[in-house]
Amino acid sequence: MADVxxxxxxxxxxxxRRQWPGEVNVLIGLVVIALVFEVLGWIQPAWRxxxxxxxxxxxxxxxxxxxxxxxxxxxxxxxxxxxxxTGGIDLSSGSVVxxxxxxxxxxxxxxxxxxxxxxxxxxxxxxVPAAVAILCGAVAxxxxxxxxxxxxxxxxxxxxxxxxxxRGVANWYTxxxxxxxxxxxxxxFGSGLHPVMIFVGLAVLFHLAxxxxxxxxxTYAIGSNEEAARVxxxxxxxxxxxxxxxxxxLAGVAALVLTSKNLTAxxxxxVMYELDAIAxxxxxxxxxxxxxxxxxxxxxxALIFGVITSGFTFLGIDAxxxxxxxxxIIVIAVIADVARQKRAARRA
Amino acid sequence: MSDIVLETRGLTKxxxxxxxxxxxxxxxxxxxxxxxxxxxxxxxxxxxxQITGVEQRTAGKVWFGGDEVxxxxxxxxxxxxxxxxxxNLALADDLDVPSNLFxxxxxxxxxxxxxxxLDRKAMRERTQEALTKTAVKIPNxxxxxxxxxxxxxxxxxxxxxxxxxxRLIIMDEPTAALGVQETAQVENIIRGLKERGVxxxxxxxxxRQVFDLVDRIVVFRRxxxxxxxxxxxxxxxxxxxxxxxxxxxxxxxxA
Numbered sequence: 187m188a189d190v191x192x193x194x195x196x197x198x199x200x201x202x203r204r205q206w207p208g209e210v211n212v213l214i215g216l217v218v219i220a221l222v223f224e225v226l227g228w229i230q231p232a233w234r235x236x237x238x239x240x241x242x243x244x245x246x247x248x249x250x251x252x253x254x255x256x257x258x259x260x261x262x263x264x265x266x267x268x269x270x271x272t273g274g275i276d277l278s279s280g281s282v283v284x285x286x287x288x289x290x291x292x293x294x295x296x297x298x299x300x301x302x303x304x305x306x307x308x309x310x311x312x313x314v315p316a317a318v319a320i321l322c323g324a325v326a327x328x329x330x331x332x333x334x335x336x337x338x339x340x341x342x343x344x345x346x347x348x349x350x351x352x353r354g355v356a357n358w359y360t361x362x363x364x365x366x367x368x369x370x371x372x373x374x375f376g377s378g379l380h381p382v383m384i385f386v387g388l389a390v391l392f393h394l395a396x397x398x399x400x401x402x403x404x405t406y407a408i409g410s411n412e413e414a415a416r417v418x419x420x421x422x423x424x425x426x427x428x429x430x431x432x433x434x435x436l437a438g439v440a441a442l443v444l445t446s447k448n449l450t451a452x453x454x455x456x457v458m459y460e461l462d463a464i465a466x467x468x469x470x471x472x473x474x475x476x477x478x479x480x481x482x483x484x485x486x487x488a489l490i491f492g493v494i495t496s497g498f499t500f501l502g503i504d505a506x507x508x509x510x511x512x513x514x515i516i517v518i519a520v521i522a523d524v525a526r527q528k529r530a531a532r533r534a
Numbered sequence: 535m536s537d538i539v540l541e542t543r544g545l546t547k548x549x550x551x552x553x554x555x556x557x558x559x560x561x562x563x564x565x566x567x568x569x570x571x572x573x574x575x576x577x578x579x580x581x582x583x584q585i586t587g588v589e590q591r592t593a594g595k596v597w598f599g600g601d602e603v604x605x606x607x608x609x610x611x612x613x614x615x616x617x618x619x620x621x622n623l624a625l626a627d628d629l630d631v632p633s634n635l636f637x638x639x640x641x642x643x644x645x646x647x648x649x650x651x652l653d654r655k656a657m658r659e660r661t662q663e664a665l666t667k668t669a670v671k672i673p674n675x676x677x678x679x680x681x682x683x684x685x686x687x688x689x690x691x692x693x694x695x696x697x698x699x700x701r702l703i704i705m706d707e708p709t710a711a712l713g714v715q716e717t718a719q720v721e722n723i724i725r726g727l728k729e730r731g732v733x734x735x736x737x738x739x740x741x742r743q744v745f746d747l748v749d750r751i752v753v754f755r756r757x758x759x760x761x762x763x764x765x766x767x768x769x770x771x772x773x774x775x776x777x778x779x780x781x782x783x784x785x786x787x788x789a
Binding site for chain 2: 413418
């Protein structure tokens with residue numbers, strides 16, 4: 187055997203440089219898209235005589251609308267991101283918003299209007315409906331997590347079942363009647379910039395949890411190689427239960443903010459929110475095959491989502507086209523993710 | 535007697551009607567490196583799975599460190615001090631090197647249950663130490679495993695076992711998928727373990743490697759141990775004839 191010591195020291199041919207975080211790509215995407223709208227805004231009068239040249243970005247009102255629009259689905263996306271990182275998916279969040287909105291709101295009504303589900307429970311302190319809405323979401327998430335972790339059915343099926351069931355609960359609760367007229371205090375969650383603050387606060391909180399705690403390491407480990415996590419002694423089932431419960435609770439928070447903002451709860455609330463939330467995560471670089479992505483990516487993805495929506499309106503593009511283009515963007519984001527993985531696999 | 539690290543008596547595993555492992559008697563002494571060889575399906579991996587608690591044996595007894603043991607799972611075996619480098623690497627591709635080394639036993643700075651704050655700095659330092667000790671060179675510890683070569687990944691997996699194994703390391707074909715240089719690197723790590731007196735069971739197809747590295751060679755054939763030979767009393771041809779059944783066809787148990 188030759189001098190093995192030197193062989194062990196041979197520099198491997200593969201990557202030495204520090205990895206380029208995927209979030210940078212998303213950020214570049216966000217800036218590019220915003221600049222495209224900015225330019226189009228200035229040259230727009232060339233083909234539309236009814237509109238004066240104007241800035242897209244330098245408009246306080248527009249920026250606050252963009253952020254406000256994505257805040258509620260963004261809260262859901264924070265939870266969905268964590269589920270996707272474990273290698274799962276949550277299709278139930280939109281319906282859970284509906285159910286949590288109805289049940290939570292029924293504890294928020296003011297005595298001036300007592301045609302509620304619980305006629306005697308009026309003028310409750312706002313902590314009660316808030317806790318009820320979040321708890322509803324958490325229970326739904328707990329059931330999702332239990333099904334995925336312990337019955338081993340695919341998360342797609344488990345949460346699809348919850349999607350239908352939770353919407354059913356929302357409809358059954360008041361036989362389809364909306365619940366309105368909350369107490370004055372209840373409006374606090376949805377007024378002004380509060381939804382944005384709640385979104386940003388939760389995003390920061392869970393970003394820190396994913397980056398710096400045991401919870402984060404294990405979430406990534408499970409999504410990356412569930413078997414490795416298991417033989418390393420991680421209680422995979424219990425961890426999945428926790429992640430899905432958190433995602434459900436965040437859907438509950440979204441319901442709280444939504445009902446507070448709209449001063450009403452309707453059984454149809456939150457329809458398709460799960461898809462917007464998943465799209466935000468995917469556009470933000472969260473890999474649907476698990477193990478990769480971050481809350482920062484999802485927040486950037488949410489902003490891209492908001493900028494595109496607002497930009498289309500800004501350019502006067504028909505709402506029908508908007509949906510078609512949005513769908514295409516989601517597919518492109520997934521194609522980009524798959525291409526990234528193939529490249530990485532070739533390198534290894 | 536007291537220097538026996540691992541001993542099995544009549545270890546047997548049946549998968550339904552398939553007798554994958556039959557009546558295996560095996561002894562490993564302190565500091566000893568033993569190779570387990572045999573054809574595909576001879577029972578090597580089955581044998582490993584019984585001692586590491588990945589599967590539950592059909593019959594027989596296992597003593598580890600003088601105590602009779604029955605491991606309920608790989609985690610119990612690991613807690614007892616048996617570290618295994620599995621054929622399919624038990625690494626999380628999307629975590630960095632320290633997180634992989636400490637997967638399932640992370641160092642904590644501040645205990646908050648599942649949200650305990652990780653002590654990344656300490657994990658990094660201990661990883662650096664472990665890699666130095668096993669002579670593994672990884673250019674950048676904060677890179678994810680995904681972007682590393684097969685050899686680097688295998689080295690991380692072995693360094694992980696070597697840095698925690700207090701009492702026994704089992705490697706199931708650690709160089710099966712590696713190139714020449716990478717294989718040399720892994721073999722170098724194994725020599726380091728020998729110097730440190732860490733006992734090893736090496737499952738391998740590579741007879742050159744086996745004769746290079748271990749003290750004793752145990753041959754499996756059709757679920758039975760047909761030979762257990764000290765390296766100096768045998769040679770490649772001898773081992774091959776045991777593997778193929780030319781010799782030892784009448785074999786019973788060897789201690």
